[in-house]
Amino acid sequence: MKTTSYNIRLDPEIKAQAEETFSMFGLNLSEAITVFLHKAIRENGFPFELREPQRKYRPEVYERIDAIENGSATLEHFDSWQQAKEWLNAET
Numbered sequence: 834m835k836t837t838s839y840n841i842r843l844d845p846e847i848k849a850q851a852e853e854t855f856s857m858f859g860l861n862l863s864e865a866i867t868v869f870l871h872k873a874i875r876e877n878g879f880p881f882e883l884r885e886p887q888r889k890y891r892p893e894v895y896e897r898i899d900a901i902e903n904g905s906a907t908l909e910h911f912d913s914w915q916q917a918k919e920w921l922n923a924e925t
Contacts, residue, residue, distance in 0.1 A: 894921050 843851075848862070855865040872880035888895065900906035911917040 890921060897921070 901908050
């Protein structure tokens with residue numbers, strides 16, 4: 834079978850954990866990725882359900898973070914994590 838190469842960037846820790854996991858099945862990382870791709874092709878999509886990540890805070894908190902990132906709000910200074918947490922959870 835003819836093959837092609839494809840380079841990907843991975844966090845070294847994620848790569849190590851994946852290699853350890855797949856080795857339990859007798860697969861190296863390349864073989865495991867090939868299995869994933871075959872399964873995705875067969876299912877015409879991801880071979881598992883994708884969901885939006887659960888958010889830890891209310892939507893208003895993320896709006897504040899976005900406003901700080903885009904420059905429409907100023908970054909607050911806090912003396913402790915507790916003070917920052919109270920600010921994040923404060924009613925807008």
